[in-house]
Amino acid sequence: MKINDKSGVINYVADSERYNTMTYNRCGKSGVLLPAISLGLWHNFGFVDNQNNAREILRTAFDLGITHFDLANNYGPPYGSAEENFGMLYKKDFKPYRDELFIASKAGYDMWPGPYGNLGSRKYIMASIDQSLKRMGLDYVDIFYHHRPDPDTPLEETMVALADIVRQGKALYVGISNYQPKETAEAAALLKELRVPFVLHQARYSIFDRWVEDGLLNTLENNGVGCIAFSPLAQGMLTNKYVNGIPEDSRAAKNLTYLDREQVENNLHKIKNLAAVAEKRGQKLSQMAIAWLLNRPAITSVLVGASSAKQLIENVKALDNLVFSEEEKKIINANS
Numbered sequence: 001m002k003i004n005d006k007s008g009v010i011n012y013v014a015d016s017e018r019y020n021t022m023t024y025n026r027c028g029k030s031g032v033l034l035p036a037i038s039l040g041l042w043h044n045f046g047f048v049d050n051q052n053n054a055r056e057i058l059r060t061a062f063d064l065g066i067t068h069f070d071l072a073n074n075y076g077p078p079y080g081s082a083e084e085n086f087g088m089l090y091k092k093d094f095k096p097y098r099d100e101l102f103i104a105s106k107a108g109y110d111m112w113p114g115p116y117g118n119l120g121s122r123k124y125i126m127a128s129i130d131q132s133l134k135r136m137g138l139d140y141v142d143i144f145y146h147h148r149p150d151p152d153t154p155l156e157e158t159m160v161a162l163a164d165i166v167r168q169g170k171a172l173y174v175g176i177s178n179y180q181p182k183e184t185a186e187a188a189a190l191l192k193e194l195r196v197p198f199v200l201h202q203a204r205y206s207i208f209d210r211w212v213e214d215g216l217l218n219t220l221e222n223n224g225v226g227c228i229a230f231s232p233l234a235q236g237m238l239t240n241k242y243v244n245g246i247p248e249d250s251r252a253a254k255n256l257t258y259l260d261r262e263q264v265e266n267n268l269h270k271i272k273n274l275a276a277v278a279e280k281r282g283q284k285l286s287q288m289a290i291a292w293l294l295n296r297p298a299i300t301s302v303l304v305g306a307s308s309a310k311q312l313i314e315n316v317k318a319l320d321n322l323v324f325s326e327e328e329k330k331i332i333n334a335n336s
C-alpha cells in the first residue's frame with residue numbers, strides 16, 4: 001500500500017441520500033439500530049492491500065447507508081494494519097461523521113507475542129483496547145467484543161474487563177463472538193449484573209453454516225441480544241464467483257485465507273444449485289444468501305466483506321427481494 005499516493009482521490013462528501021434506502025434493525029432489545037448490511041474489514045484493508053481500493057469501499061459503504069464498520073485488533077495482514085489504515089482513512093474522510101458511525105473492535109485471538117497477547121485475560125483485553133483506539137485515532141469504539149471464548153480464564157474476569165472498558169468511556173456497548181449458547185447465557189447474566197449494555201453476538205452464519213440455529217439464536221432472543229452474522233457468503237462461495245472455476249484474484253486462490261480450493265470444489269454442486277434458485281428470483285447468489293439471512297427474525301445485521309466497491313453495491317441490492325417461497329426454502333435447505 002502506498003501511504004502518500006493521492007492520485008485520483010478527491011475530498012469526500014457523503015451522499016445526502018444515504019439514509020433513504022438502507023433498512024435499520026434494532027439490536028436485540030437495546031436502543032441501537034444497525035444497518036441490515038454492515039461492512040467487515042477482516043480482509044482487503046491491511047498494509048498488503050491497495051489503499052485507494054480500501055478507501056473506495058469505505059466511501060461506497062457509507063454512501064449506501066452502511067453506518068457499521070467492523071474491525072478487530074488482528075485484522076490485516078499484518079496484525080493491527082486494518083485498524084491503522086482505517087484510522088488514516090477515518091481521519092481523511094469520516095471524522096465529520098463520527099456520530100453517524102458505529103465502529104467495532106475486538107480482542108481474543110493471537111495479537112502480540114508472549115503470555116499477555118491472546119485469549120481472555122484482563123491484562124490482554126485492557127491493553128488491547130488502548131492499542132486499538134490509538135491505531136484508529138478514536139476516543140472510543142461503539143462496541144468492543146471479546147472475540148472468542150477462553151476456556152482457561154474465568155468468564156467473570158473477561159466480562160469485568162469489558163465492563164471496565166465501558167466505565168472508562170472507551171466503548172459504549174459490549175459484545176461477544178464465537179461463544180456457544182451456554183457460555184453466552186452465562187456472559188449475559190454476568191453483564192446484566194454489572195449493568196453493562198451487552199447488545200450483540202457476532203456469529204458465523206450462512207446457508208452453508210447453520211450451527212447458530214441449534215440453540216444460540218434462542219439464547220440470544222431470551223436475553224434480548226442481537227445477532228450479527230459473519231461470513232454470510234461463506235467467504236465468497238455463496239456468490240457467482242466460483243460457478244465457473246476459481247478466479248486467480250479470488251480469496252480461494254490466495255493462500256492468506258481460511259478458504260481454499262478444496263472447500264470450493266467440494267461445495268461446487270451446491271453452489272450451482274443455489275445459483276440457479278437465485279437466478280430464478282432475479283438475484284445474484286450473493287444477494288440471495290444475504291436475503292436468506294435477513295429473512296430470519298433473530299438477525300440484526302449481515303456482516304459482509306468485499307474486495308471491491310462493485311461487490312458491495314451488488315450485495316446491498318439484496319434488500320430489494322427478501323421474500324422466499326416455500327419451494328425456494330426447500331431447495332435452499334437441501335443445499336445447505
Ligand SMILES: NC(=O)c1ccc[n+]([C@@H]2O[C@H](COP(=O)([O-])OP(=O)(O)OC[C@H]3O[C@@H](n4cnc5c(N)ncnc54)[C@H](OP(=O)(O)O)[C@@H]3O)[C@@H](O)[C@H]2O)c1
Pocket residue numbers: 039040041042043070071147177178202203229230231232233234235236237239240241249250251252286303304305306307308310311312314315
Ligand atoms: N468474529 C469473528 O470471529 C469473525 C470471523 C470472520 C469474519 N468476521 C467479520 O465478518 C466480516 C465478513 O467476513 P467475510 O469477509 O468472511 O464475509 P463474506 O461476506 O462471507 O466474504 C467476503 C468475500 O466474498 C467475496 N465477495 C463478496 N461479495 C461478492 C460478490 N458480490 N461477488 C463475488 N464475490 C464477492 C469477496 O472475496 P474475494 O476476495 O474473493 O473477491 C469478499 O472478500 C469480516 O470482515 C469480519 O469483520 C468475524
